[in-house]
Amino acid sequence: MTARTPAPFTADDYRARMERAAREAAGAGLAGLLVAPGPDLVWLTGYEPAVTERLTLLVLVPGRDPELIVPALEAPDAARAAGAPALALRDWTDGKDPYAIAAALLAPDGRFGISDNAWAMHLLGLSHALPGSAYASLTEVLPMLRAVKDAAELERLTAAGAAADATFEAIREVRFSGRREAEVAADLARLLREHGHTTVDFTIVASGPNGANPHHEAGDRVIDRGDMVVLDFGGLLGGYGSDTSRTVHVGEPTDEERRVHDVVRAAQEAGFRAVRPGAACQDVDRAARAVVTDAGYGAYFIHRTGHGIGVTTHEPPYMIEGEERPLVPGMCFSVEPGVYLPGRFGVRIEDIVTVTEDGGRRLNTTTREMVMVD
Ligand code: ZN
Ligand code: ZN
Ligand code: ZN
Numbered sequence: 001m002t003a004r005t006p007a008p009f010t011a012d013d014y015r016a017r018m019e020r021a022a023r024e025a026a027g028a029g030l031a032g033l034l035v036a037p038g039p040d041l042v043w044l045t046g047y048e049p050a051v052t053e054r055l056t057l058l059v060l061v062p063g064r065d066p067e068l069i070v071p072a073l074e075a076p077d078a079a080r081a082a083g084a085p086a087l088a089l090r091d092w093t094d095g096k097d098p099y100a101i102a103a104a105l106l107a108p109d110g111r112f113g114i115s116d117n118a119w120a121m122h123l124l125g126l127s128h129a130l131p132g133s134a135y136a137s138l139t140e141v142l143p144m145l146r147a148v149k150d151a152a153e154l155e156r157l158t159a160a161g162a163a164a165d166a167t168f169e170a171i172r173e174v175r176f177s178g179r180r181e182a183e184v185a186a187d188l189a190r191l192l193r194e195h196g197h198t199t200v201d202f203t204i205v206a207s208g209p210n211g212a213n214p215h216h217e218a219g220d221r222v223i224d225r226g227d228m229v230v231l232d233f234g235g236l237l238g239g240y241g242s243d244t245s246r247t248v249h250v251g252e253p254t255d256e257e258r259r260v261h262d263v264v265r266a267a268q269e270a271g272f273r274a275v276r277p278g279a280a281c282q283d284v285d286r287a288a289r290a291v292v293t294d295a296g297y298g299a300y301f302i303h304r305t306g307h308g309i310g311v312t313t314h315e316p317p318y319m320i321e322g323e324e325r326p327l328v329p330g331m332c333f334s335v336e337p338g339v340y341l342p343g344r345f346g347v348r349i350e351d352i353v354t355v356t357e358d359g360g361r362r363l364n365t366t367t368r369e370m371v372m373v374d
Helices: 010-025 039-045 072-080 099-106 121-127 151-170 181-196 210-212 257-275 282-294
Strands: 032-035 057-060 067-071 089-094 111-114 134-137 199-207 228-237 242-250 306-308 315-319 332-335 338-341 343-346 351-355 360-362 371-374
Touching: 010 032, 032 039, 032 134, 032 351, 039 057, 039 351, 057 099, 057 151, 057 257, 067 072, 067 099, 072 089, 072 343, 089 099, 121 134, 121 257, 121 371, 151 181, 181 199, 181 228, 199 210, 210 228, 210 343, 228 343, 242 257, 242 343, 257 332, 257 338, 257 343, 257 351, 257 360, 315 332, 332 338
Parallel strands: 032 111, 067 089, 111 134, 242 371
Antiparallel strands: 032 057, 057 067, 199 228, 228 242, 306 315, 306 332, 332 351, 338 343, 351 360
């Protein structure tokens, strides 16, 4: 089974994104945005070049057409990007100074938002070419730029979620006991691709005591009967991310394992129910955390409740105490509480949720009951 492929984004889609970005930059008091290859550039232009020492830089200055500084040898590729018709390409050949080209486009004393993943060498080159300029993290100054998804983006995230769910339905049928975590992780990666993912970003298989480490990926431990196993997997499909977790048990669980799983499931439900327009991001974290804390496991819920998802699998908004920004229809993020008992086991349950006009909608819909595997 492969997911249906949504229609590609057009130059008009990218033009609208770049116009909005420039408008928001002006609203934030910036002289412009400087975007290096990476997720921001993909989102704004559809162009995804290799990241190298040669400067590629999208320059968005409010009130001016977008310009892309690009190495001459890569200009043909840039010209084929879906957003290229909305851009003026300015190519430069080896031996020329690309920072001087950028400087000529920019206010000498401007303050610019620059994408977080721009290399330091490029930022330093710009700042030497424009000694009076200043720079701020694009994510810090415009954290919500990519956070609210439109209908076409939501369609892609929904397709990615459905493919991740199909992956879970398939993995629960495979053999766990007697196999190494890494083998089950390889099954997950293969299944994600079979269901339409082009990129697999993570395939966590954390069995027994490894489940108590939220960042455990997958290793040589042989899974045994009696193990809880945290599965957390995702990647990109149609350019948009999936990310879901379920915790399964090999054979019959103990009463305590059932109890902890029930607590996490109730916490995940409470977090989901807190999702509605106007609620603060931190309200989602508080709702989920209150359930875990009331059950006596608060000290073992050691991470934030969720993160945004879009053209990357981790981005703003973050569901964390202190994040007071309001939820807006179209935002998409994870709700993923967990309990981690050191040396023993862990449980995490994660769905991607989107904010609707009157609440939330899950993009992952596999059962959140504990699934018993062989
Ligand atoms: Zn057990
Ligand atoms: Zn996850
Ligand atoms: Zn996640």
